[in-house]
Amino acid sequence: MVAILAGCPNLVVTSGSQAHPGSELGNHVVMVAFMRGAILVFMAILSVQFGGAFAATLIPRIGALGTVALRMSLAAILLAPIVQPRMKGHTCADWRKVLALTIALTGMNTVFYFSLERLPLGVAVTVEFLGPLGMAALGSRSLRDWLAILLALCGVVGVSGALTADWAHLSFLGLVLALTAGVFWTLYAKSAQLVGMNWSKLEGLWWAILFSSLVLVPSGFATAGIHLVAPYSLLAGAVVAVMSSALPYSLEMYALRHIDTTVYGVLTGVEPAVAAVAGFLILGQNLTVPQMLGMAFVITAAWLVMARGRQRK
Numbered sequence: 001m002v003a004i005l006a007g008c009p010n011l012v013v014t015s016g017s018q019a020h021p022g023s024e025l026g027n028h029v030v031m032v033a034f035m036r037g038a039i040l041v042f043m044a045i046l047s048v049q050f051g052g053a054f055a056a057t058l059i060p061r062i063g064a065l066g067t068v069a070l071r072m073s074l075a076a077i078l079l080a081p082i083v084q085p086r087m088k089g090h091t092c093a094d095w096r097k098v099l100a101l102t103i104a105l106t107g108m109n110t111v112f113y114f115s116l117e118r119l120p121l122g123v124a125v126t127v128e129f130l131g132p133l134g135m136a137a138l139g140s141r142s143l144r145d146w147l148a149i150l151l152a153l154c155g156v157v158g159v160s161g162a163l164t165a166d167w168a169h170l171s172f173l174g175l176v177l178a179l180t181a182g183v184f185w186t187l188y189a190k191s192a193q194l195v196g197m198n199w200s201k202l203e204g205l206w207w208a209i210l211f212s213s214l215v216l217v218p219s220g221f222a223t224a225g226i227h228l229v230a231p232y233s234l235l236a237g238a239v240v241a242v243m244s245s246a247l248p249y250s251l252e253m254y255a256l257r258h259i260d261t262t263v264y265g266v267l268t269g270v271e272p273a274v275a276a277v278a279g280f281l282i283l284g285q286n287l288t289v290p291q292m293l294g295m296a297f298v299i300t301a302a303w304l305v306m307a308r309g310r311q312r313k
Contacts, residue, residue, distance in 0.1 A: 037255040037256070037258030038267060040255035042270065044249075044255070045248075045274050047248045048243070051242070052244060054236050054239045058070070058240065061230075064114065065110065065219045065220050065222075065224075066223050066228050068110055068113060069224075072105070072209055073213035073216070074241035075242070076206065076210040078238070078246055079246050082202075083201070083206040085203050086203070098199075100190075101204065101205070102215075104184050105249075106212045108181060108185050109216075112178065115175075115177035119170060119174035123175075123178070125156065128178045131186040132264070132268050133153055133266075133269070134186065134265075135190075135264075137149055139260060144304055148301040149266060152301040154297050155272075155294040155296070155300075157294065158293050159294035186265075189252075189261050192253055192256050193261065195208065196256055205250065205253050209245065266301050272294075272298075273299070
């Protein structure tokens with residue numbers, strides 16, 4: 001499925017291609033690439049949310065740092081035979097891009113978990129979303145973009161349950177951590193796009209995941225000890241590694257080759273809505289009226305950016 005949707009680089013219109021951007025064929029090819037990128041983002045969101053259900057069973061056993069360390073290290077192991085990475089043939093500039101992605105992945109995956117220790121999930125998600133939303137705002141060029149951003153923000157606030165939270169008594173440190181996670185999320189989108197453009201397939205992503213795991217594993221062992229390599233931890237960790245790291249990061253790496261970060265920033269607003277639906281279907285959690293309205297807002301925002309992308313093509 002990933003290979004079919006990700007496709008090959010030949011579908012990207014280049015100066016030497018016969019499908020010129022101004023031609024009917026060129027416009028069609030670029031539109032197909034854009035739609036593929038959006039679909040890949042949605043698939044990544046679905047994967048992350050279902051992976052999060054398994055992660056929730058791990059955190060009480062091995063802690064947040066242990067879960068992140070296990071998730072990233074197993075993702076590197078599972079992706080290695082698929083990617084078959086090479087160290088030779090890359091410039092210093094290429095490795096600097098991988099370093100930026102490593103920092104983004106490590107920060108995004110640890111700081112957000114620390115914020116969850118101090119904030120309700122809905123509030124943490126809403127504050128973190130200010131990162132990609134700000135990225136989308138900086139890249140916006142039209143009234144339609146701004147309308148989509150506003151709708152996405154309102155939708156995330158409604159879906160996350162932030163409207164019912166007691167903000168006056170929330171941890172200031174937790175809010176700072178969630179906002180910092182949003183900054184790392186923005187850095188992740190930018191650096192993943194650069195790595196995807198300068199490295200072959202998923203090779204750069206694999207190195208970033210490996211370097212991140214080398215940073216996280218010592219702290220994971222320090223907090224979880226021998227429980228980190230218990231049979232259940234390894235089994236659940238493998239599922240989380242695939243669904244929350246290897247698969248979604250790979251999908252987003254391909255997606256960011258075909259869509260800009262403004263579109264990506266708005267489309268990620270669908271994530272809390274998917275989490276709410278998953279909670280309703282799998283965990284039996286009720287959906288409130290603000291959540292349903294929020295999902296409608298987010299879907300409308302996603303439709304606006306998709307329509308904007310089609311018109312530009």
